Amino acid sequence: MSGMEHSHPGQRSPGRPPQSPGGPSGKKRATAESHLSPYLLPQEAASLVQQALGSSKVCPNLGLQLHRYIPSAVLQLSPDSDSKASPAARQQWLQALAQGYQPDQALATGAYQRWQAFTRALNALHFEAEIDWRMVVGLGGNSVLETDLTLHRNYSLPIVPGSALKGLTRNYAAQEDWEVTIPDEQGQPRQRKKAEADLNRLFGTLDQAGSVIFFDAMPLKGEARLELDVMTPHYPDYYQGGKPPSNDQQPVPITFLTVAKTTFAFAIAPRTPTPGDRADTALALALLKQALADYGIGGKTSAGYGYFHQVTNMPPPNGADPADPQEEKGEGLEEARAKARELAALTPEQLQRKGGQELLGALAQMPSPAAQRLLAREIEKIHRQKGVDLQKKSALFNYIKQLLQ
Known part of the structure; x- marks a missing residue:
């Protein structure tokens, strides 16, 4: 048709200037950004969370903060699909969580005492060990942050799951040529070697439960310390877009939380009160100690994470005699x-x-x-x-x- 210009979808008509950032689309974007909730929650709930966590307040439940109360800026969300927040927002938020981490002390202490009472009621053997440097268990867990940290479901304390401890101990027992000293039924020291151990009886099979029970490891007295760390994948386009790895790709630092310099209490109990299961418990305990020291647990063990040393010569409470009762x-x-x-x-x-x-x-x-x-x-x-x-x-x-x- 003469005298008329045809425009196709997605094309600007000739002679019409492009919309400026201050035009209609820019105004809509600015309005949407101004109404973007700081949390991905209904408006009323987001307002309450913002009041509760504002003014440098810290939620004592770390799990809620990591999985429910994540600021929109940390998730790099914006009404404009071409605009993303800086990774610095994530780093600053996680740094604040690590520095301000302080669980409810009464709740944490009570949880630890109940754990002690429960495990001792089942005649469990215990020991305490401290992280050499840092530990991160559950780094690849299902989280919107794409990095995670294993926490107790109810108390939100950092824990080491009993299933992870059992798998670590079995792996160590199966691969290493070990020899440990454990007490026999009369309390006398006895050497146990790998050739003498029935690992299927100790750890169980698909058809039969093992002779020992591994419990989740708890922070001593419910006290834990968090630190921030960073990893930098150098080929993000390779991992996300399937492009070949090359040195011209822009690495983006990823910050994540770790547990640092924290003492954990470990417990293993016999499945039945028989002498055989009690002897297996002492053996499993000795193997777990060696596995934590030699193999480490959790992610990034090749970088020095997850290694423990056993706590010894701990001063007894209430001014008790510091001499070791075993030496009297x-x-x-x-x-x-x-x-x-x-x-x-x-x-x-x-x-x-x-x-x-x-x-x-x-x-x-x-x-x-x-x-x-x-x-x-x-x-x-x-x-x-x-x-x-x-x-x-x-x-x-x-x-x-x-x-x-």
Whole structure:
């Protein structure tokens, strides 16, 4: 048709100037950006979260922050598909989380005490180990951040899942030519070698459960420390777009959270109270200690992450005698340990009902001062771990203080 210009979809008609950033489309974009919620939540919920987490406030539940309350800027979301936020927003947000991380202390301590009570009720063996540097378990977990950190589902404390500990221990036991020293049924040291171990019985098969139970490792007393780290994939177009790797691609740093210099408590229990399962528990515990020191656990172990060293010579609480009970000499030490194991198997309610006079009688029956001190330490420790106030049993509490001065 003469005298008329035809325009196709997506094409600007000749003679018509392009829309300026301040034109209609620019105004719409500016309006949309001004109404973009700081959190991907309904407006009312986003406003409440913003009030709760504003003014340098920190949510004590880290899991909610990492999986529910992620700012829009961190996710690089914008109404304009051609505009993305800087990775610095993610780094600043995670840095603030790491520096301000402080879980509810009463909740964390209570969770740790319940873990101790539960595992000891099942006659578990325990040890404590500290991270050499950093640890990240669950780095490749399902998260919108594309990096994750394994946390307790309810308490949001960093944990090491029991399934991961079991897999690590089995892998170490199957691949290494190991030899460990563990106590036998009489408490005497005995050498165990790989050739003597039945790994299928110890760890189980598809048809039968193993003879030992691995529990999640918990931060000691619920206390953990977080640090920020960064990794930089040098070929982002190769990983995301399928292009061949080449040195002209622009690397983008990715920040993520790690657990650093934190002491964890580990526990393994026999599946049944039989002597065979108890012996397997001691063996699994020794193998786990070596695996944590030699193999490490979690992601990036090749970069030095996830290695542990066992905590030794820890000062006892409440001014107790720092001498190692195992090194004391005297009669009745095995009797004292047997009595301590009986007390450790009680629930907190059962221990609460056990009167101070009965425990005073047990201390008085020990045949040597060394046995009395050993049992006194264990009584104090068991009450503390199970959350039972020993001071309410005043006569027993004062007597233990005298013994351990």
